[in-house]
Amino acid sequence: MSERSTVLLEQAEPPEQRVGRAVSARRRPLRVPLGLIRTARPRQWIKNVLVAAAPAAAGELDSRHTVVQLAVVFALFTAAASAVYLINDARDAEADRAHPVKRTRPVASGDVPAAVACAAGVLLAAAATAAAAVLCNTMTAALLTAYVLMQIAYCVRLKHVLVVDLAIVTTGFLMRAMIGGVALSIPLSRWFLITAGFGALFMVAAKRYSEAVEMAGSDGATRALLTSYTTGYLRFVWQLAAGVAVLGYCLWALESGGTANGSLLPWRQLSMIAFILAVLRYAVFADRGTAGAPEDVVLRDRPLAVIGLAWLAMYAMAVADL
Structure with missing residues (x-):
């Protein structure tokens, strides 16, 4: 099709369609970043409030140091969990397309390329574990690293092993509940x-x-x-x-x-x-x-x-x- 024909077709297009196409084009550069944020599951971050469970059970929430340290642990665990979601969705894109709800996820729907989601997950996991080693004690960094490695193993293989899959997901929640106590050296x-x-x-x-x-x-x-x-x-x-x-x-x-x-x-x-x-x-x-x-x-x-x-x-x- 010649350039003149293209111009004529665009001029014949209704104004509202041209505006809609222009808006869509402007939003397109944000599709992948926004899709990555959605893939990180912001609604799931509430689960990470469990990092305060052990200090709360021990009655140790009455100091500024405790609150600041728990905020750091919450952010690190959220980053680690988000990294796992990114890697998981990259691997499960095909299966998610067969699910009535999961097929709308950014990777399954094609808004985010699987390779991009996987790379972002790996980088975020590395950043979270490195930051834990710097900002928290050794045991906290070790526990967070173990969580990431366990969850990646779950995404790659263990989710297909009977009963073990239940144990892995359960252990992930238990680690959330433990890590606040570990970070503050509170006996569990x-x-x-x-x-x-x-x-x-x-x-x-x-x-x-x-x-x-x-x-x-x-x-x-x-x-x-x-x-x-x-x-x-x-x-x-x-x-x-x-x-x-x-x-x-x-x-x-x-x-x-x-x-x-x-x-x-x-x-x-x-x-x-x-x-x-x-x-x-x-x-x-x-x-x-x-x-x-x-x-x-x-x-x-x-x-x-x-x-x-x-x-x-x-x-x-x-x-x-x-």
Whole structure:
């Protein structure tokens, strides 16, 4: 087509279409950077608040040093987790295109080239682990490095190994809960580790169960390992994990006996009620097969939010001996 013909066609094009095409052209340079940010899953960053779990459990959130250090750890863990998401989406682009929701992800939809997402993930992971070595203690850097290596191994191979995939994802959550205590050299209670570990397994298994229910009949197009699990097995896992998490929390709460230091009420023991109610409420969504996005369940269910706030209030009063 000659240049004159092209000009004539553009002149014949309706003005609103020409404006729309011009706007699209101006936005195109931002498509990849914005796509990378979306691939890093900003909505998932709320999970990294767990880095404050160990200091909170030990009642060590009352100093500026603690808050600053936790902010640094939060940023580093967020960077590391985002790096894993970038690498994961680059590898899973083909499978994601078969999923009704995941197909809109930037890499799966073609907004971000897989090679670019993978390279960005590798660079971000290297930066996060290097910064941890400089800004935190040696054990924090080691734990964050172990998390990144474990998650990359999960993306490459371990996500296809039965049961191991559940253990890896659960361990990732447990590392989140541990790293704040490690960064501040706070001893980690055995009850804390049991409750956090099995609580994480409960949510992970419930997520897998929901995915299996949602994608029934897809022959594993979106997650091949789902065809190797039965819904009955996944239900057994999340029910078992919920029971152990509740037992661990109750044993921790009862360990101190009655009221401490003249507290008005035994807040630590009373917090068991809110904890058990929260587990039971979340189990409603797990049983329905609608717990595929845990962050949506936690953020959008108002009764669960109220129960969580009640638990937080009782736990804070227990720590403060009020």
